[in-house]
Amino acid sequence: MKQRRATAKRKAGKNESALLAELRGIGKSYDGGVTALRDISFSVRRGEFLSLLGASGCGKTTLLRILAGLLPSDTGTIRWQDGARPGETGFVFQEPALMPWASVAANIRLPLRLLGIDDRAAALRTREALAQAGLEKFGDAFPHELSGGMKMRASLARALIVKPKLLLMDEPFAALDEIARFKFNDELLSLWREANCTVLFVTHSVFEAAYLSTRTLVLSPRPGTIAEEVRFLPAAGGVNTQFRTSAAYASRVRKLSEALERAQ
Numbered sequence: 001m002k003q004r005r006a007t008a009k010r011k012a013g014k015n016e017s018a019l020l021a022e023l024r025g026i027g028k029s030y031d032g033g034v035t036a037l038r039d040i041s042f043s044v045r046r047g048e049f050l051s052l053l054g055a056s057g058c059g060k061t062t063l064l065r066i067l068a069g070l071l072p073s074d075t076g077t078i079r080w081q082d083g084a085r086p087g088e089t090g091f092v093f094q095e096p097a098l099m100p101w102a103s104v105a106a107n108i109r110l111p112l113r114l115l116g117i118d119d120r121a122a123a124l125r126t127r128e129a130l131a132q133a134g135l136e137k138f139g140d141a142f143p144h145e146l147s148g149g150m151k152m153r154a155s156l157a158r159a160l161i162v163k164p165k166l167l168l169m170d171e172p173f174a175a176l177d178e179i180a181r182f183k184f185n186d187e188l189l190s191l192w193r194e195a196n197c198t199v200l201f202v203t204h205s206v207f208e209a210a211y212l213s214t215r216t217l218v219l220s221p222r223p224g225t226i227a228e229e230v231r232f233l234p235a236a237g238g239v240n241t242q243f244r245t246s247a248a249y250a251s252r253v254r255k256l257s258e259a260l261e262r263a264q
């Protein structure tokens, strides 16, 4: 009996350590009287690719901003597990949100400046980040001289330069054409696998959620609540381009479309 209890405790401990954050009863209303979110509860587990799927205006950005510590919630709590703090998150906004007056290199370097990393180390890491983003020739350029895809690449590089444990992404590829979006999806999956980080990805595209996620939370229309959870085996996408035309992918898309339909 004692042993069984000990085993149960160990198991619980193991599950607990897989948690990155736990949200309970999060609600938010804006001054104008709009209730954006109501009673949102879910956990974020280490290493997962978690998507939040919902219609426009259901409160996805609001939820991500609350998680990033950029906006206070009215109700509820967020419990971060040891070693994970909002400061260790990277945020990719709906718009690339680059500072127009600063060079691409200065934009990418900003989080290091905010963390007080010394100039030499910051310069080296910025050079590496520029190269990784395929922007090595554009460090001295200004954001208006970049294409939409390049701006998004710079914005991603800026989020990744702090090697975040949690990457919060708000419809990052919505403004890109389909070819670029597919490419970014694959790059993101490779990055996620290599960096071993956790991704929380906001989208209104069932296709994108089906391609990328290991788990998807389907939100109801405003006020956003969690209507359903859909789990997939670790992402099969990315590594092989055939996945997009496979029956497995089509079945994921169908599952998510049906869940989204039920949530309306």
Ligand SMILES: Nc1ncnc2c1ncn2[C@@H]1O[C@H](COP(=O)(O)OP(=O)(O)OP(=O)(O)O)[C@@H](O)[C@H]1O
Pocket: 030, 031, 032, 034, 035, 036, 054, 055, 056, 057, 058, 059, 060, 061, 062, 063, 094, 204, 222
């Ligand atoms: N700063 C604000 N002040 C007042 N209302 C706001 C503010 N930001 C968002 N809202 C309202 O809260 C609701 C949820 O907005 P939010 O931006 O979180 O939705 P979303 O799911 O991200 O939508 P989209 O998919 O279009 O980006 C909307 O009705 C919006 O009008």
Ligand SMILES: [Mg+2]
Pocket: 060, 061, 062, 094, 170
């Ligand atoms: Mg939004």
